[in-house]
Amino acid sequence: MCSQVYKPVGQSSILPVLFSGFARTCLLFGLLLYTLAAGGQNINRQQVNRLLADLRQSRPDEKRISILLELSKFHIYKPGETKADLDSSRIYLRQARKLSDSLHLLTRQHETESLSIVADLEGGDTASGRARFSTLITNCQRSGDKEGEAIARSKFGIWLRNYAPDSTIVLANFRLVAALYRSIHKPIDEINALKEIGITHLYEGKLTTAESELLHVLKRYKAIRYPKLHYTYNLLSIIGRLKGDLNEGLMYGLLCVETMKRTADTASAAAFYGDLAQVYEVAGNHQKSIDWYKKSLVVWRREGLPNFALFNAAGMIAKELIAQQQPQEALRFLKELVAEIPTNTLIQKACVAQNFAYCYDALQNYGLAERYYQEALLRYEKNNLDFEQSLRVREDIGAFYVKQHKYKEAGYYLTKALTILPQKEALSTLRDIHLMLFKVDSAQGSYLSAIDHLRHYKTFNDSLFNEARSKQLTQLQIQYDTRAKEQNIALLTKQSELQQSALKRAETTRNAILIGALLLAGLLGVSYNRYRLKQRSNQLLEAKQREIDQKNQSLEHMVVEKEELLEEKEWMLKEIHHRVKNNLQIISSLLSAQSDYLHDTTALAAIRESQNRVQAMALIHQRLYQSDHLARVSMVDYVSEVVDYLLESFSHQPAVQTVLDVFPVQLDVNLATPIGLIINEAVTNSLKYAFPEARTLQPRIIWVSLQPLDEETCRLLIEDNGVGLPTGFNPAQSTTLGLTMIQGLSHQIGGRLQIRSHQESGVCIQLDFDQHRKTDRIS
Known part of the structure; x- marks a missing residue:
């Protein structure tokens, strides 16, 4: 599965988000597209709302610049590069640049320029991107701004990774980024750069190298007690699934979810849930897979933004409805989702077409199903997208033709699915393709080829599901379920203790009430005796009270008269402001009438400017008589x-x-x-x-x-x-x-x-x- 979330908010982005100009940004292994901020987290709509609130209260300092840059990143990297989003990002960037210039913050100036280049690239200006990045890096070196150079090189490396087929320069940039951060003693940023190196090797399909580098990254994070390890766990889980080590994939996937919950950093929860669902699907635990896909869809849908992962998770749930003999319900569910959150990129449209094909195939509308399969393939090929899902569409079309007994067509698409970039396919996918090719060759009488495909099928299947691995998978699931139950038991125990504490407090309160009642009875007896003594004194006091009441009534009358005078004064002030405003409006009207008899442009301009000045003063008086504050x-x-x-x-x-x-x-x-x-x-x-x-x-x-x-x-x-x-x-x-x-x-x-x-x-x-x-x- 290849998915989208909000685009990168820091130089440590794991995967750039898909958009029309950056078609190659989808990770070719079906890695879940998500991004990491400088502190190792994503930015979502809830965080954007908090940033907007902070911006309104912020002072013109470096913190305000950080807020402006984060908001600009949100609009730059939002899925689907609309002009309105890019214009909004540039407004924030102009404010950040102006403030960083006034405060003479060199690194912030260079970071703002880096984002400006990315915004222009996002808008389609790719021709000058490489030259502008080179100029910016040179300026950073001349001024001795190592952090600014590291930020620029990181964004440059990500841009090159999206466009350049040779990753040598990409890796060289990230290694320089790590060295720069090491020289200025920023260990987290240094490790983030090392992580980008591992991700680049993952792009190339070098799973062993990528895994070794990411394990080193994990060790470095743990050494400095960095809490947000779930992003690295997620990458290691994906590598485990791709190379067929489902135990490793499940172990790191469960660790990812546990660490995410422990740190309360749930910005990428939907992405993590979707990747864990894939591991369960390959492992044959279909129900667990669907449960995690449903969790992923709920979170994506709550964000309300279109992205590939949203539609991919919806497709898996639609397949489940089809398996339950509810294809019409699956089709309705998909159409409602697309109406609620319309697609805005080619890859999203391709995924939706693929999902519709599943439904129409199940509804036995084979003509429409074939059309949607071909549409999905065409959209993937149009942007040269070569990740796991785009490769799987050929497998789907091949399976469709096998069911139609069109073995020649099935063989064509299945062979292409097997031979185009096989190193990017998961072992489970290769296994399924070989099984279908075995059926195709058997039906066409190519028995030697069929036997070869069957042999490959068994090899891959045995690699995925040998007895030892199956036991490990079961043990991992039992351990995870046991920890979850222990957490639930601890929660129930705590609730029980709170209930017992509440009962003890209630008992104590009851005893206190009984003792209080006895004391009250004694006090009532004493009080009655004192009442008789005070009764005589009260008679004398009543006479004095009547005299005081008379004086109070006189004072109250005076207060009422004063309040009436104040209300009258306020009314008169409002009336004065109203009349002043009306008089100013009359002056403005007279000026307007005078302008009708003037033909000199200078005089007309002077009349109009005088009208504007009169209007500015008239608005003051209008606001005063319409408000409760007569002087402000x-x-x-x-x-x-x-x-x-x-x-x-x-x-x-x-x-x-x-x-x-x-x-x-x-x-x-x-x-x-x-x-x-x-x-x-x-x-x-x-x-x-x-x-x-x-x-x-x-x-x-x-x-x-x-x-x-x-x-x-x-x-x-x-x-x-x-x-x-x-x-x-x-x-x-x-x-x-x-x-x-x-x-x-x-x-x-x-x-x-x-x-x-x-x-x-x-x-x-x-x-x-x-x-x-x-x-x-x-x-």
Whole structure:
């Protein structure tokens, strides 16, 4: 089985995920496609949600860069390379690059560049990939950034492994990666690089070499007490199955699942379950195999993303329904799954076609079954996919023709299944092919060839199922089941102890209640005696209480009158804000009416800019009379409304995109008004001058960010990726109204203003101000 999960989130990716440009990334042995992060784990949808929450609360530091890079990786390596995903990844990469540049973090700059190259490769720009990686590695060497070089070489090695038939350069890169990490004392990353070497040999079909290297990796992990061994156990389990050592395959597969559960790192659970299901299937334990396939499907389906493993597991479950004489139910199940999670790659479509062929074959619709078999084969061959499942489709077609007594056609496909890359086939598959060829040659009278195939069948079968191995398989299963039962018994024992503890607490509580009742009876007697003594005192107190009540009533009346006055004041303030907003709207309407009589473009532009300024102030008063806070403005909604209004006002073609990153802060109205006017002027300038029609810049983006730097200071950033300021232009000496207003308003609120520009790189306006400062009201 070859499967997909989320694509790599670190340089230690085990297998790249299938996509149209990376067709060779599916491991040729049917290895389960999964990836490892730098810490040895995958990233799934739940982790992405946590990263997004962390991003909203993060400060502009290295941790924020790490979050941005992880989110960009998620979108880059998501199954099916859609333009929307790649655009999202590039937005995160731009933010990471800008922050790493400002913090002067060289390694992070190089890592961001590595991911940018991968994103372009994912988008189909493969021609320049090798040269760009080479340039990046050279830059890392010149700057002495060993970690950045290791990251770049690792991604370069994975890219070469997907495209280059010669693995010499791939292995050389991974060996250099290991040496670099060893020199900077990062043992986990070093061992991860050694693991990539083992995986590369596994790609080549060198099972013995790969197994030896992965066992060494396992030993190194254990020496440093690295807990997440389940990824390495999974690889060793796959090797055991491929070379026919089912005891080894089952042992490492069960260890993989146990370690995964112990570390609670279940991001790759579906992949592990599917691989363990394959071991059980080859071992002849069909029920166990189906149980694990069902577990795998549940987890994949919960993720909601299309991938090969999802459809492959569904196909195995459909086969089980067919075996139970329910082919129509199997077909319905597959169609519902594809409708729920549509395919988005050729290999997924091929797998679904293969599954439909099984159903129609069972329904005796042989014409449709043959068509789907051929469609699956065509899709696999179209991308030169040579992994276990793509090779097995020829076995399936051969079996189909054997059943139809079309022995010539059956012999053709079965012979190709046997002779095309036989080193990539599992022993169990080779065994089954030889058995069918024995039947084909017998039916055609080729008895010598039939005897030869039968001899091979028995050899492979005896290798898989000799008596000693069968006993070991049984013992391994018994040991695993025994450990599972012991864990259940321990859990039940703990629950029993908790129940007994609860009973003891209940008994203690009952005794305490009885003792309390006796004490209460004694206290009641004493209390009655004191009651008689206090009764006389209470009569005197009642007279005093009546006098106090009268005074309280007078005070309550005064409080009610004060609350009514406050409500009236709030109502009047809201009415004032409403009327101010209406007056500003009238001014805007008058300006609009005046513009109807003007034909000078400069005057019309001035009128429109004045309207925008009036609108920015009117929005302040609108938000105040619509909210419960009469003196503070929610900047999240206010900034969004100002920017949206400006975009509608200018109506750029092609469209200008805005990226807003506004912290949920509420500012005093006397501070929010100048901030709004500054945003109005800055965004207006960007819309007017940053994107001339002759310039083909894609996309056209304006970023507006308002974030706290500490408890007192906020930073306002407004920037674009336009043409920048003219050469020699000095903002401090400018006499334009917009820049004069920005400088004047910044000075009025006591802010620190910086205006930066690089030609062809846009303009950045940065304002740091005290969010608690009391300013004069804007007139």
